[in-house]
Amino acid sequence: MAATAFRFHPAAFFSAHPGEAGAKRPLHHCPPHRILVPRRACLLRAKSSNGLPQIGASFGNTNVPAEVLDGRPAGDGPPEQGGSTVSITVVGASGDLAKKKIFPALFALFYEDCLPEHFTVFGYARSKMSDEELRTMISRTLTCRIDKRENCGDKMEQFLQRCFYQSGQYNTEEGFAELDRKLKEKEEGRLPNRLFYLSIPPNIFVDVVRSASRTASSSSGWTRFIVEKPFGRDSESSGELTRSLKKYLAEEQIFRIDHYLGKELVENLSVLRFSNLVFEPLWSRNYIRNVQLIFSEDFGTEGRGGYFDNYGIIRDIMQNHLLQILALFAMETPVSLDAEDIRNEKVKVLRSMRQLKLEDVVVGQYKGHTRGGKSFPGYADDPTVPKGSITPTFAAAALFIDNARWDGVPFLMKAGKALHTRRAEIRVQFRRVPGNLYRRNIGTDLDTATNELVLRVQPDEAIYLKINNKVPGLGMRLDRSNLNLLYSERYRREIPDAYERLLLDAIEGERRLFIRSDELDAAWGIFTPVLRELEDKRVAPELYPYGSRGPVGAHYLAANYNVRWGDVTGDDGSF
Numbered sequence: 141m142a143a144t145a146f147r148f149h150p151a152a153f154f155s156a157h158p159g160e161a162g163a164k165r166p167l168h169h170c171p172p173h174r175i176l177v178p179r180r181a182c183l184l185r186a187k188s189s190n191g192l193p194q195i196g197a198s199f200g201n202t203n204v205p206a207e208v209l210d211g212r213p214a215g216d217g218p219p220e221q222g223g224s225t226v227s228i229t230v231v232g233a234s235g236d237l238a239k240k241k242i243f244p245a246l247f248a249l250f251y252e253d254c255l256p257e258h259f260t261v262f263g264y265a266r267s268k269m270s271d272e273e274l275r276t277m278i279s280r281t282l283t284c285r286i287d288k289r290e291n292c293g294d295k296m297e298q299f300l301q302r303c304f305y306q307s308g309q310y311n312t313e314e315g316f317a318e319l320d321r322k323l324k325e326k327e328e329g330r331l332p333n334r335l336f337y338l339s340i341p342p343n344i345f346v347d348v349v350r351s352a353s354r355t356a357s358s359s360s361g362w363t364r365f366i367v368e369k370p371f372g373r374d375s376e377s378s379g380e381l382t383r384s385l386k387k388y389l390a391e392e393q394i395f396r397i398d399h400y401l402g403k404e405l406v407e408n409l410s411v412l413r414f415s416n417l418v419f420e421p422l423w424s425r426n427y428i429r430n431v432q433l434i435f436s437e438d439f440g441t442e443g444r445g446g447y448f449d450n451y452g453i454i455r456d457i458m459q460n461h462l463l464q465i466l467a468l469f470a471m472e473t474p475v476s477l478d479a480e481d482i483r484n485e486k487v488k489v490l491r492s493m494r495q496l497k498l499e500d501v502v503v504g505q506y507k508g509h510t511r512g513g514k515s516f517p518g519y520a521d522d523p524t525v526p527k528g529s530i531t532p533t534f535a536a537a538a539l540f541i542d543n544a545r546w547d548g549v550p551f552l553m554k555a556g557k558a559l560h561t562r563r564a565e566i567r568v569q570f571r572r573v574p575g576n577l578y579r580r581n582i583g584t585d586l587d588t589a590t591n592e593l594v595l596r597v598q599p600d601e602a603i604y605l606k607i608n609n610k611v612p613g614l615g616m617r618l619d620r621s622n623l624n625l626l627y628s629e630r631y632r633r634e635i636p637d638a639y640e641r642l643l644l645d646a647i648e649g650e651r652r653l654f655i656r657s658d659e660l661d662a663a664w665g666i667f668t669p670v671l672r673e674l675e676d677k678r679v680a681p682e683l684y685p686y687g688s689r690g691p692v693g694a695h696y697l698a699a700n701y702n703v704r705w706g707d708v709t710g711d712d713g714s715f
């Protein structure tokens with residue numbers, strides 16, 4: 141054998157984990173258990189993102205069990221030839237979310253070989269467009285990851301060739317019947333599975349579900365609908381929406397998306413808790429003083445004022461994204477990683493929460509501001525916002541879970557638009573060390589410098605723990621430092637967008653990261669009374685300048701519970 145022949149060297153493979161600095165990068169990044177290419181060997185190993193065997197991943201299986209069909213009878217469809225296929229129809233394809241998130245996420249999955257071998261993407265909307273025009277529109281928003289440029293152009297072209305368009309109305313069946321005809325053509329006699337993504341305004345969700353489910357459901361495979369928020373605007377309207385959807389769909393067919401559940405750090409929350417002995421024993425009122433869930437954006441509602449004014453920040457961010465994170469944070473250990481076990485625990489914790497009271501809420505609205513010669517418009521300056529609107533663009537709230545684990549622990553939420561920074565994080569402030577030996581050592585006030593665990597969801601994903609330690613030297617002076625897991629330093633690969641994970645889960649039939657209807661009911665139950673009171677009493681929001689840190693009222697609210705917001709102190713250890 142020639143001296144230059146390749147030799148397998150185990151160290152090259154085992155010296156580091158895939159994705160870590162120093163690791164050899166695999167050819168494709170779709171984790172092996174998520175590759176949906178319908179090879180039988182792959183199918184038998186098909187597992188969902190929770191690592192469990194996945195009944196929904198039925199590609200190539202001709203004896204489809206009833207549960208895989210999401211409640212639909214098998215056998216009345218076309219004869220199968222050559223396995224199965226998945227058609228993904230983006231309803232509202234001409235819209236902002238479709239262009240910004242859904243098509244790029246589908247392309248990323250395709251690039252990573254995570255989509256099944258046979259798949260088709262359809263755009264559906266009222267706008268008139270040819271297939272070519274849809275492809276041009278989509279191509280403007282497709283990008284390859286920074287760390288993956290190989291064959292990027294070819295892959296984009298291959299992806300675009302699988303994209304088609306059907307124009308039609310939302311409230312009639314003709315357009316969807318035509319879509320059905322085209323879908324059948326592309327399915328070419330394979331077992332047809334169909335996913336509809338409702339990327340449309342909420343007032344037409346039911347129309348679309350009615351028309352599409354009647355005329356464009358799969359005859360023998362599964363049919364699923366991803367429904368975007370908002371799921372109603374209070375308990376009543378949400379209940380009504382659920383009842384209407386369930387006239388046409390079984391609960392198993394409805395995938396209510398909350399894209400925060402697809403974010404990497406939110407996924408990691410449970411891993412951190414349940415796979416590290418150092419955290420779980422501390423995860424209760426015995427050691428935790430308060431928990432803070434913070435969301436801020438450094439831009440206003442520009443362009444979305446019409447939608448936003450009907451909802452406001454509490455419905456837009458708190459009742460869903462922040463509350464979902466809270467539920468994952470506070471739930472008891474689930475029986476397993478199965479979707480129903482996890483969702484059961486989330487429901488329990490949500491149902492243990494106290495209804496939010498008006499005195500535990502502060503609302504604000506941003507006003508115009510000029511900085512460095514540049515003018516930033518106020519919320520009320522947006523021409524799509526009704527004159528005199530008192531819709532909050534900022535809110536802070538103190539919530540409580542009345543169960544044995546969390547009795548008396550304030551869960552503080554803060555969410556706002558047009559603030560000084562874009563950030564989402566979870567902050568856990570621990571109690572002070574009783575009888576601390578070092579309380580007299582200068583440098584830090586140990587009663588306030590308690591440990592704090594921060595999960596920074598975005599930007600610059602990180603998990604860090606603030607600790608007190610000795611400043612090196614001959615004296616005894618204490619200082620605060622961060623034990624820091626900064627993802628960009630630890631992992632070389634780019635973090636997938638939340639929509640990629642969620643789309644893949646919906647295709648696989650994994651429901652763990654989607655909201656069940658009883659979770660939704662419980663979530664609305666916490667917020668509906670205060671939302672009603674805010675509106676009935678026309679509570680005026682405290683105005684704050686565009687680009688500021690928000691209303692001072694948020695600090696008074698926190699102070700009522702002896703809490704200081706963690707994000708107003710430096711992350712470098714200073715307090």
Ligand SMILES: NC(=O)C1=CN([C@@H]2O[C@H](COP(=O)(O)OP(=O)(O)OC[C@H]3O[C@@H](n4cnc5c(N)ncnc54)[C@H](OP(=O)(O)O)[C@@H]3O)[C@@H](O)[C@H]2O)C=CC1
Pocket residue numbers: 232233234235236237238265266267310338339340341342344368369370447
């Ligand atoms: N954009 C975002 O960042 C986010 C959006 N969402 C949710 O996703 C969904 C889609 O959002 P987005 O893409 O911004 O929405 P758009 O306002 O862009 O609407 C999507 C498409 O729906 C059609 N449409 C718009 N208004 C109406 C109407 N009044 N009646 C009938 N059809 C209409 C239009 O297509 P055509 O005229 O061609 O039929 C439009 O292109 C919404 O439920 C939204 O709340 C959730 C999180 C973030």
Ligand SMILES: O=C1O[C@H](COP(=O)(O)O)[C@@H](O)[C@H](O)[C@H]1O
Pocket residue numbers: 399437456564
């Ligand atoms: O759901 C929504 O989320 C976005 C923020 O999402 P992010 O992933 O960019 O943090 C928010 O801007 C929008 O108002 C809201 O509807």
